[in-house]
Amino acid sequence: MRIKRDHRCGELNKSQVAKEVRVNGWVNTRRDLGGIFFVDLRDRYGLVQVRFNNDLPSEILDVVKHLNNEDVIAVSGTVVARPEDSINKKIPSGEIEIEAKDFELLNKAIPTPFEITKRETGSEDLRLKYRYLDLRTEELKKNMFMRHKASQAVRRYLTEHDFMEIETPVLMKSTPEGARDFLVPSRINPHKFYALPQSPQTYKQLLMVAGYDRYFQIVKCFRDEDLRADRQPEFTQIDCEMSFVDEEEIRGIMEDMIATVYKESIGVDIPTPLPVITFHDAMERYGSDKPDVRFDLEIKNVEDFAKATDFSVFHSCMENGGVIRALPVPDAATFSRKKIDELTELGKKYGAKGLAFVKVQEDGLQGGISKFINDEAAKLLLDKTDAKAGDLILFVADEWETALTVLGALRIFLAKEFSLINKNEHKAIWVVDFPLFEKDGETGRLVARHHPFTSPKLEDIDKLESDPESVKARAYDMALNGYEIGGGSIRIYQKDLQQRMFKALGIGEEEAQEKFGFLLGAFEYGAPPHGGIAFGLDRLIMVLTGEDSIRDVIAFPKTTTAQSPMDGAPSGVDQKQLDDLHIELKAINKEKN
C-alpha cells in the first residue's frame, strides 16, 4: 500500500483543520452528485466524510465513481471545515471533511449479504454465517468494546486487591457431576479421555492449598448442555478464590468489583453494599432464586384465605402438603378471558396444573373462583394482598417450589406486559441460605444444589445424615436484573467433612477416591479455610449492554443447536484422525415417532 494511514477516521475533528492526513478504512456509504463525490469512510474509531472533486485525475475519478460499500480504500488529503449549513451533527467528525488529493483502492468488496449500516436487515442466522461482517456494525463494535473495558476493569480491580491471575488446565479429568462434559480423546493414552473444564473448581481449591491466597482467572468453561438465549456451550467466567475468608468478606469484595465494572464501562453507579435476601424469601416474594428487584409485584401467601374458601382445589392441595400463593396484579381486572388463558398456558409451561383468578371490583370479587369465596374469605384476601378495585389476583395451588416458580414467571411476564421494567435501571442483589441439596427430578436421589465442595452451614452439619434436605449451604448467588450472574460458596476444606458430603450424595468411598482422591489428599496437607465465586462474564456484559442475547456480546458465538454457521463446526473428521485416536463411530440411531 502506497498511502499508509497517519490518522484514524473517527478521531478527526476541527482541531486538525488544514492538516494533511492519510486515512485508511472501509467505504460505509457513498453519494455521487456528479461533479462532487462523497464517501463516508469507516474504521474502528468511527466515520469521516471524504470529498472527491471532479478536478482529480481521471484515473482516480474512474475508480472512485465505481466504489462500492465495504471497499477498502486509502485517502490522502486535507482536513477542511465544512460549510456552516453542511455540518453533520450525527457523527463526531461532522464539522470537518477530508478533501481528497490522492487515492488508492486497497481491496474491492463484493455486495454484502446484508447491509452493514442497517441493523434491521439480515436474519441472525445469516449474520452468524458472516460474523466478520456483523462485527463491523456499530452495535457489535460497541458491545465488544464494552466487554474489553469490563475485562480490563476486572483485571485491574482484582490485581489491586492482591489477586493473582493463574491459568489452570483446559484438558482435565472428567468428573461427571451435574453438567455433561465435553470429552477430548487422548491419542497417546488409548481409550482415555480428557474433559474440558465446566469450571476450574478443583484447581482453584488446590491453589488455595498451595497458599496462593487470592486467585483469579478470566477463563473459558465448557458445558455440553442445551443452549438458550443466555447460555452457550463455551463461555467465560471471572473465577475467583480466596483463603481465610468468610461469606461477608467475599461478597464485599465482589460486589465492589461489579460496581467498579459498571462504573468504568457504562458509568452507572451500583450502590453497595448490595441487599441480601435468603433463598426462601426470594422464592416467597419473587418466585425466583434470581429475582429481578427493579419492580415490586410481589407474591403473597394466602393460605388463611384459602382455608376460608369453599374451593376444593385449595383444600385438597393443602391437605397433600401443597401451598397456595397469590399474585395481585394492579389494574389488570380488565383482562379478557383470552388473556387469562394465555397466562394459564404460561403457567402450565412451568408445571402449574391450572391458574385460578378473581377480579376485584368496587362491589366485591367477580369472575373466576369468586363464587367459592364468602365475605369472610374475601376480607382475608384483600387484607393480605392489599388489592383494590380494578386489580386481578392470580392463584396457584401446588407444591411449594412449583407454585412459586409459576407465579415468578407470571410476575416477569406481567412486568414486561405493563412496562414496569426501566431498561436503564440496574439492580443487583445477593441470594443466600440455599439448601445444600436438592432432589434429582428423575432419580429422586439427592444432588448438590451448588456443587459437592460447598460447605454446609456450621449449625446444620449435624443434620447432614439425619435430615439432609434441611441443611443450608454457605453459598451465595448474585442476581442482576433477574439474571444469575455469579455464584459461589465457602468450600469444605476438611477431609472428613468432604467425605461425609460425598456419602450424603450417594458417592461411595471408592468412587470418591477415584474421582476426587487428589483433592481429598490435598486436604490432608494443611488446607486453609477458603471460598470463592465465579461470575459469567458473557451474561454480565449482556445485562450491562442491555442486550437480550448472550450471542450479541460474544465475538464468535454458536447457534442454539451448538453450531457455528460461519466455519461449520462441529464437523466430521478424517478416518485417519479417528484411527489415531482408536475411535470407531457407531451408526446414528435415528428413531422416528
Add this chain to the structure above:
RNA sequence: GGGGUAUUCGUUCAAUGGUAGGACAGUGGAUUGUCGAUCCAUAGACAGGAGUUCGAUCCUCCUAUACCCCGCCA
C-alpha cells in the same frame, strides 16, 4: 427429549387457490454540498419432499434450518 414461532428476489417487507409487488443492496445512466442523497432505467425470489386440487407459493402432512421456551444447565 418436548412445545411454540418462522422460512417469498442478495437483504427486508407485501400480496395471492390461476401473470408474485415495493424498498434497500447490484448493474447502467443523470446529477457540484450530499450525509440512510436524489431521479430514471435494468436484472433478480415462493426452503425441500409428498398429498388434496383441473391447477398449490397459498390448504394438509413430513423433512430441513433458525429462533424462543420447558426439561436439562453440580
